[in-house]
Amino acid sequence: MRDTDLLRHRLWVQIGLPLATIALLSACDDAANVKPVKVDTANTAKAPDAAKQHNADDDDDEDDDDNDTKAATKPARTTTDSASPGYVPPARIDDIPAGEFDYFGPARDPFTEHEEEDGCPAGDWCGTPENARKFAIQHVPEKMGCPSKIISQPDVVNALNKKDKQWDGLSFHPMMQGRLMTSVTTEKRAAGKTDICCYHWFEYCSGRPLLDGEDMIVAELREGSSWSCDPAKVAAPEDRPDSAIDPSVRARLAQMWVDDALMEHAAIAAFERATLELMAMAAPPSLLGEVQAAASDEVEHAMHCFGLAARFSGLAREPGPLGSLEPRVRGLAALADHDPDGAEVGADWIRLAIDTFVEGCVGETIATLIARRAQRHCQDPAILTLLERIVDDEGRHAGLAWQTIQWITEASGKHSDAVLEALSQQAQAMANEAERACEQLPPADPDAAALGRYGRCDRRTELLARRDAWSQLILPTLAAIAQTDTSEQGPEAWT
Structure with a gap:
């Protein structure tokens, strides 16, 4: 059985969709209904055998043309000269020259041509300062006459000729966000393009984010180990010490796990804010109790991820303070006296539904599938144990988000149709972006097999998982909820 079939069955049982509906919509879900992807093989050479084997093992979940994928051969990164194509960023923050990086991270230099580091869809873009300011994060100081950070702006995007x-x-x-690449911008300007700003962006794709508008919030890193789990829980096997891992791969692993740790830490706050918003809309105790339990799960995830980041980097790091955010809905009590026609209440229901969908239904569903696929090649016992827990927990969290959508459609009364229409539009726009991202897949990552042994997916695998999550999990589930009477909640399917 395909992993998406299994996950969808568990998800639908949890949220109470009738088995007849599961069978009906599942019958329409096969590989033939997924559009084929194009793989960019221009100027590429034969992939290393390990990477080829890694891709061949994924045939059950990826298109057949994956077997023909070729990966770019890149020079070994052995120099510490930042001007060299083979530059390896320092592994310790104290060793990074002042001003060299716009943000800290071993193997995370966005200004050189190496493998994508985000674990989410990512890329580069250069444009005029005027165009960059359309996506600027407010109140963040500019650098070089350019916005320092950019984020997706739906109102702007809808008005553009893409x-x-x-x-x-x-x-x-x-879910896009990006940072200014100062060195690339300087280089482009020196070459004659004086009116330009260059950015490295990525699309958030891991678990439930903490959003402030369209901006994703995470805490700053600082020295400390209070958020790391017991090192014994994430230790390497005695017969496979981490010292045997290629240094550049180990640096990538360290940064991937610290990124996940910060996102899991922020997810705690996201669930706590969701609790306040649900209470403002008179949610039942069954939902509120599950949201609180989910926040507790994220504490454990964050501690294990920080523990793994410390294991691979050798650095003790923890999250600093995280800014507090106000609930995004005013609530039924606040609107009771001055909203006679219910327009503002309807807007609150739509806002709650969209936020729940983007943060929970999308984020948690994709995170579950990615973790499930990361399990397949993982050979590290401690990481495999963590991935098993994440698949279980994030699967329940995804189900909780979908249950919340069900409750909103029922509790919103006369606003239910407007809620479903808004969800449909939001889902289709996001699904189209996920599909377009797979129309021109990157070559196989030369380090894919090495990363896979330690529970990490390369960018190409992440893109395919996102596409599959949309076509085989998210869109079918939303359609089923819109078409089915879901007043009776199903049994727990993730225990």
């Missing part, structure tokens, strides 16, 4: 060449390379995904 096919215009000036936007080539930029993601319009609702």
Whole structure:
């Protein structure tokens, strides 16, 4: 059975969709209904045998043309000269020259041509300062006459001609964020393009994010180990010490796990804010209790991820303070006296539904599938144990988000149709972006097999998982909820 079939069955049983509906919509879900992807093989050479084997093992979940994928051969990164194509960023923060990086992270230099580091869809874009400011994060100081950070701006995106060449390379995904690449901008300007700003962006794709508008919030890193689990829980096997891992791969692993740790830490706050918003809309105790339990799960996830980050980096790091955010709905009590026609209440229901969908239904569902696929090649016992827990927990969290959507459609009364229409539009826009991202897949990552042994998916695998999650999990589930009477909740399917 395909992993998406299994996950969807568990998800639908948990949220109470009738088995007849599961069978009906599942019958329409096969590989033939997924559009084939194109793989960019221009100027590429034969992939290393390990990477080829890694891709061949994924045939059950990826298109057949994956077997023909070729990966770019890149020079070994052995130099510490930042001007060299083979530059390896320092592994310790104290060793990074002042001003060299716009943000800290071993093997995370966005200004050199190496493998994508985010574990989410990512890319680069250069444009005029005027165009960059359309996506600027407010109140963040500019650098070099350019916004320091950019994020997706739905109102701006909807008014753009996305096919215009000036936007080539930029993601319009609702979960995009990016940072200014100062060195690339300097280089482009020195070459004669004086009116330009260059950015490295990625699309958030891991678990439930903490959003402030369209901006994703995470804490800053600081020295400390209070958030790391007992090192014994994430230790390497005695017969396979981490010292045997290629240094550049080990640096990538360290940064991937610390990124996940910060996101899991922020997810705690996201669930706590969700509790306040649900209470403002008179949610039942069954939902509130599950949201609180989910926040507790994220504490454990964050501690294990920080523990793994410390294991691979040798650095003790923990999250600093995380800014508090106000609930995004005013609530039924606040609107009771001055909303006679229910327009503002309807807007609150729609806002709650969209936020729940983007943060929970999308984020948690994709995170579950990615973790499930990361399990397949993982050979590290401690990481495999963590991935098993994440698949279980994030699967329940995804089900909780979908249960919340069900409750909103029932509790919103006369606003239910407007809620479903808004969800449909949001889902289709995001699904289209996920599909477009797979129309031109990157070559196989030369380090894919090495990363896979330690529970990490390369960018190409992440893109395919996102596409599959949309076509085989998220869109079918939303359609089923819209078409089915879900007043009776099903049994727990994740225990």
